[in-house]
Amino acid sequence: MGRKLLLDKAHVENIRLYDVYRQHGGYRSVEKAIKTMSPDQVTEEVKKSGLRGRGGAGFPTGMKWSFLAKPEGVPRYLVVNADESEPGTFKDRYLMEFIPHLLIEGMITSSYALGSNRSYIYIRGEYAWIVDILEQAIAEAKNNGWLGKNILGSGFDCEIYVQRGAGAYICGEETALLESLEGKRGNPRIKPPFPAVKGLWDCPTVVNNVETIAAVVPIVNEGGDEYAKIGIGKSTGTKLISACGNIKKPGVYEIDMTISVEEFIYGDEYCGGIASGKRLKACIPGGSSVPILPANLLLKTAKGETRMMTYESLADGGFATGSMMGSGGFIVLDETQCVVRNTYTLARFYRHESCGQCSPCREGTGWMEKILLNIENGKGKMSDIDLLWDIQRKIEGNTICPLGDAAAWPVAAAIRHFRDEFEWHVQNPDECVRRNYGLMHYADPLKTATPA
């Protein structure tokens, strides 16, 4: 049984309510930080913890905090990114829904460290009922003196507000999020300047994922060094993984980053194996934008080592033979699934969500979607596969924000590892609309590494 730091109390009855949360040790981190630590000391603990941003990029949180500009007389802001929209990812929803005070507590402690007197939660618009849950938690925290003026007599003031988005994946990109929070279209900004210098209303701003901010609570309570002892290498602490697709037990799991991918998929404590006793075909281990891996490269790296559920191990082999931890959206495909169709739905997703600012993304995502649909429907040509490859190459790296890369990578990886499935569609136009390609050789032991 791995250690749990975030969801250990999520199943306590009525933990959503302040009194129960407090009885179970809630808000200790605020007390400890405000009464015994300076803001810089809190940041120092977060640095020591090795905590990496849990939204997808995995950037060290303490370092991000230390970049925050602190000019005199200019307000600073903490904005929590709850715009969880990456297909396969539903961990923040779980955390906010079942243990909302953990986020509020983490926000107060983090706001103290950053000197934010007004902090915001930007939540995706579809999570409408969670807004009520969060606002109730905020009201309870305020009634009990954890928010408002002069918290714990320290002179530190803090308010937390929740703003709903309105349906736009791109607002999970931090500068698009800030635009949206300013009441505008979610068009990502050109960086630099980074939000740490010019963020919300042009003021220094830190944008962090829900899970990242929640992790600040155990870090402050137990100390950064203790937190850093969990996990392997630079993958410290625990990570929420939202598992879905064709597995027996989909759901949100908190893992300490010491288990193997195989254990996560087949272990009874986690996904419980493939649904209906089928065989594993492929997996997208970190949300829809990270490279899909066939079973043989998923469970073992190209070097033949056991692949672990860590940032480093999931990325082992680069994009040629590896993938990414990403947001922890773990999507499993069984042997009956069609990689072309799955890739098509993702291409459609990115076309729908492109903000339209950059032509490679705006035009390229729609183009890829059309070609993939043609192939899926038995109307593709062999040259389409190379054309797809060419389009994704021309999107990647040529856009203001990472949505272009996010749209390119799933297409690239699908072709890289499943080219024969694409070719089969083209060669068997009638058969491919009646049945799927199946498993073929993907679960065989790996012989040679696939070139990038």
Added chain:
Amino acid sequence: MQNVKFSEEKLKEVGRIISFYPEGKQKSALLPVLHLAQQEFGGWLDVPVMDYVASLLNIAPIEVYEVATFYSMYNLKPVGKYMFEVCQTGPCMLNGSDDIIRYIGDKLGIKPGQTTSDGMFTLKTVECLGACGYAPMMQMGKHYREHLTREKVDAIIEECRRNAASHN
């Protein structure tokens, strides 16, 4: 559309939302106030409604139009009393969302994007709603309906008809 004006109670809510932001940054209230307006004025945002929101926030109407057209949750055309927003992205597709969408469409006699002639139901396909572990799913109003099956869809449609009948 006649009489586009929030009730006193809703105006208070608008005021509360504006108070979330520093002085002079009331434009930030645009997204939440548009949600409120859509809910109050028939489930969609007609031009007079958007103009009204612009006047409340003291911004130009174009600033409202450009936002309303960007985000997928704002309806720019009338929709049915009940809107089924069915997710069709990867993880839901892997769990049979294509079949659910077809089934709802056949049952109601409409295609995605259409509304039944009695104005009761709109079927809309949407992209990932963050319920991948509970697929297939759809959003109906404020809440999610998850682990959908054909039987569940039948029951939901029945439930909507019953609710509509009891409110008339």
